[in-house]
Amino acid sequence: xxxxxxxxxxxxxxxxxxxxxxxxxxxxxxxxxxxxxxxxxxxxxxxxxxxxxxxxxxxxxxxxxxxxxxxxxxxxxxxxxxxxxxxxxxxxxxxxxxxxxxxxxxxxxxxxxxxxxxxxxxxxxxxxxxxxxxxxxxxxxxx
Amino acid sequence: xxxxxxxxxxxxxxxxxxxxxxxxxxxxxxxxxxxxxxxxxxxxxxxxxxxxxxxxxxxxxxxxxxxxxxxxxxxxxxxxxxxxxxxxxxxxxxxxxxxxxxxxxxxxxx
Numbered sequence: 001x002x003x004x005x006x007x008x009x010x011x012x013x014x015x016x017x018x019x020x021x022x023x024x025x026x027x028x029x030x031x032x033x034x035x036x037x038x039x040x041x042x043x044x045x046x047x048x049x050x051x052x053x054x055x056x057x058x059x060x061x062x063x064x065x066x067x068x069x070x071x072x073x074x075x076x077x078x079x080x081x082x083x084x085x086x087x088x089x090x091x092x093x094x095x096x097x098x099x100x101x102x103x104x105x106x107x108x109x110x111x112x113x114x115x116x117x118x119x120x121x122x123x124x125x126x127x128x129x130x131x132x133x134x135x136x137x138x139x140x141x142x143x
Numbered sequence: 144x145x146x147x148x149x150x151x152x153x154x155x156x157x158x159x160x161x162x163x164x165x166x167x168x169x170x171x172x173x174x175x176x177x178x179x180x181x182x183x184x185x186x187x188x189x190x191x192x193x194x195x196x197x198x199x200x201x202x203x204x205x206x207x208x209x210x211x212x213x214x215x216x217x218x219x220x221x222x223x224x225x226x227x228x229x230x231x232x233x234x235x236x237x238x239x240x241x242x243x244x245x246x247x248x249x250x251x252x253x
Contacts, residue, residue: 010251014244016237024234041201048208050251057240058233060209064192064224065233068210071195076219078198110248 002036003134004075006099008092008109009046011128012070026108026128030073034135037074038104042094044076077102085121089113099123106131148176169215178211181225192227196220 007026015026029035039047047070050056051063058066077098085096092114099107099121106124108131109115118125124134153161165175182192196219197205202212205222214221242250 008252010248013251014247016234017242017244017247018238041198041204044197044201045204053250055240055242055250056237058236059228061224061226061228062233062236064209064226065228065230066237067208068193068195068222068224069230069233071197072193074195076195076197076201078200111252 002033003105003131003138004038004102005035005131006038006043006095006104006107008095008107008111008114009043009050010110011108012047013050014110015128016066025132027069029131029135030070035131037070038098038102039071039074039076040080040094040098041076041078042080043098044071075102087113087117096121106134168213170212174212177225178213178223181211182223182227192224193230194221194223197222 011026015024017024026035030037044067047067048063051058051066080094080098080101083097083100085093085100087093087096089111092109092111095107095109095114096117098104104123106126107114108126108128110127114125115127124130126134161172161175165172168175170178194213198219199215202220202222206212209225210222211225212220213223
């Protein structure tokens with residue numbers, strides 16, 4: 001069974017760089033079926049908005065190829081109810097709402113506002129390396 | 144961009160097949176023809192893009208972003224990019240911006 005994971009948008013995009021420190025292992029995990037991303041309409045909007053940003057200089061075809069590649073592995077939810085969860089950065093609350101409503105294994109983020117909340121919920125909040133360790137522990141795959 | 148097509152004659156089998164495909168996918172003839180044109184016409188070769196499923200509430204948003212409907216079912220709406228590009232080509236375009244992972248995290252998380 002794949003681990004069901006919510007990826008912060010910055011993690012999804014940072015994992016597409018050739019930087020060896022942040023590689024593209026996330027995308028391999030999805031392709032291999034080791035993890036299944038869980039997303040909401042809020043997160044899809046955030047991904048689309050960021051990819052449209054001029055800093056990435058992407059054609060529409062490239063943007064949509066990235067979105068399609070990501071969403072083909074994802075479970076997509078809408079109308080996520082408010083959980084009442086709080087976070088220092090209110091922009092991160094929709095991630096917590098989705099995680100609590102759907103019931104997932106982990107939130108993967110590089111954002112201290114989210115990472116500081118690890119241990120407060122039934123799911124883990126970890127960096128990509130933390131997810132790597134979870135995958136090893138789960139013995140689901142030979143990583 | 145709107146593309147106008149005059150009525151044209153189709154073999155009966157193709158007419159029946161179009162109707163059957165539309166019924167099976169629960170989409171209109173215009174949506175099916177758009178899908179067929181976008182996936183088949185370029186270089187006269189099969190270039191269907193990656194498909195994914197979203198809840199019906201997201202359909203209009205995604206169509207406005209350049210995706211098209213392939214199929215509707217109880218599981219949701221299946222979409223694909225109107226202009227197919229391989230993920231590898233998209234990745235190359237993304238990486239050509241020269242940003243590091245840290246740059247991206249700073250830019251996205253602000």
